[in-house]
Amino acid sequence: MTVAQFRSPPMASPPAYPDLLALARNPSADSRERLLLGVVALCDARPPTGELSPVLGEIFLTLARQAERDVRKILSERLATADWAPPALINVLALDEIEIARPVLAASPILQDDDLMRVLVEATLEHQIEIARRPQLGGRVADAIIERGEPATLTALAFNRTAEISLDGIRRLVEQSRRVAALRGPLTRHPRLTAQLAEQMYEWVGVALRQSICARFDVDERKLAPAITQAVYDARSQTMVPVSTSDxxxxxxxxxxxxxxxxxxxxxxxxxxxxxxxxxxxxxxxxxxxxxxxxxxxxxxxxxxxxxxxxxxxxxxxxxxxxxxxxxxxxxxxxxxxxxxxxxxxxxxxxxxxxxxxxxxxxxxxxxxxxxx
Known part of the structure; x- marks a missing residue:
């Protein structure tokens, strides 16, 4: 069954809960399609606020665990911003393959720091990158990402201007930028970068980023560049092996x-x-x-x-x-x-x-x- 087969018009009104539960327990392809249309109708209509019906919660979980990939993907997209979605279901979708998990990882208000920490530990690198990009990411999760030190995830976090990164977290990202060149560009433009940390970065970034640092922090490049270059030169000259003579x-x-x-x-x-x-x-x-x-x-x-x-x-x-x-x-x-x-x-x-x-x-x-x- 493909996504294209599900592009039917939504039902005029959501079906009754018992009908949906019966469909959820029926493994036939026809029942799966009718169940999907029923769930889509419920998503469009939005259930009442407050505690979600246990019956509806069971319907959603059954669908997520037994449905085909296309069904789970559409379900994730429809529930990505829903504040009434069952937490257990959202956590199941968050640990699914990345194309299914991405919508809820990026936007679901249901996912809490503990949920995101679990995904960091149990899921793939692509899941971790999506978490690092998540708007308003909490400081605890940001610290965990920095602690893991994965270059791709660190870079995604550096680009995330809304993440709650502490001053110590920014300092650690700056230090990581010594070895991870991809961090340097986003960090020079990061709102939490301080002048002191920017001057530290000046030592190992390229010419274009040095100019960006000088322009942003009103640093006198004519004074700073020679001093830093001299320090690096002096340190390197103590241990430098002449080019090609090591072999x-x-x-x-x-x-x-x-x-x-x-x-x-x-x-x-x-x-x-x-x-x-x-x-x-x-x-x-x-x-x-x-x-x-x-x-x-x-x-x-x-x-x-x-x-x-x-x-x-x-x-x-x-x-x-x-x-x-x-x-x-x-x-x-x-x-x-x-x-x-x-x-x-x-x-x-x-x-x-x-x-x-x-x-x-x-x-x-x-x-x-x-x-x-």
Whole structure:
């Protein structure tokens, strides 16, 4: 039996309760269809306020437990906002498969915190996400979601502006955003985010979200960005392993591959972009060094720099278009723990530069940084 078969006009008046109970106990397909039409008529007419008739409650429960999937789905949709629906029935529907459970999880006023906590424990991830999206979600349930630490559910909760999330809950979400990138966008716009927590997030979010934080909390980006970048750089430099040197065999293999491409006349600037998109940063290092006549150490120095300026000059010297550089830089940062950093001007916006000038600027910068170290 399909949903399309149930698109009959509602009955003019609801059938009598005994008739519906008899239909509920009859397993035939014809009785199921007539029972559904009767229940729909009752939903449309709305029963009297107050305690629901035990007979009607039994009808609903029998239908939910024995009916086909399509019947349960329609029943869930019709009862999603009903404040008179039997609690036992709503809880049965809430634990059903997600397409059936979704309407009541999203809107049923019958479901209490204890009911939602049970669904969090017993049901699927999709059920948990739907609970996290629920309007006016209680603080106890929000805390339980945060405690579980499931990225998809945390993200759904961060998007829920009406959920009762405590200041400590927001703090924990901010901390989770270190590892769950999807949390960062909604948290920067969350009404409960404080300036102090926003400044903490500033360390690990991207450029666009940093601008959003600065605009919302009146933060002086020129002062905050260099300080945070310097702190991250200092911490990282204590334990940083130079790019590709952690696996000498792989490093040698990549060096030989680049040398072979160079000998065959096949090494071009476009290969740098390809290497990064294939997540082969070591290959990018050797290719850039070979194309530009730089040492591998110089290229690695540029990749570990607090500023993207040196890397830009190296790329420009071998023919990488300055319009391509921002996207290339973003992908390199993903592969390289966020480096090069954000300190300094965006020199690629200044205009064209000749390959020779770019090469001179690159060497001057890496030598300056080497002396500073």
């Amino acid at each position: 000498p065999d792989r490093d040698e293999m990549e060096r030989r591959l680049v040398a072979k491409l160079q000998a065959a006349g096949q090494l071009r600037a476009g290969y740098l972009v390809r290497a990064v998109r294939e997540r082969r940063l070591g290959l990018f290092v050797h290719a850039l060094a070979t194309l530009g006549g730089f040492t591998v150490s110089e290229v690695r120095e540029a990749l570990a720099s607090k500023s993207p300026e040196a890397l830009f000059y190296a790329c420009a010297s071998v023919g990488v278009d300055r319009a391509v550089y921002p996207a290339l830089l973003a992908e390199i940062r993903i592969l390289n723990d966020g480096f090069p950093g954000d300190v300094g001007d965006r020199v690629w916006l200044r205009g064209a530069i000749s390959p020779a000038s770019a090469a001179r600027s690159f060497r001057a910068l890496v030598r300056t940084e080497a002396r500073a170290v």
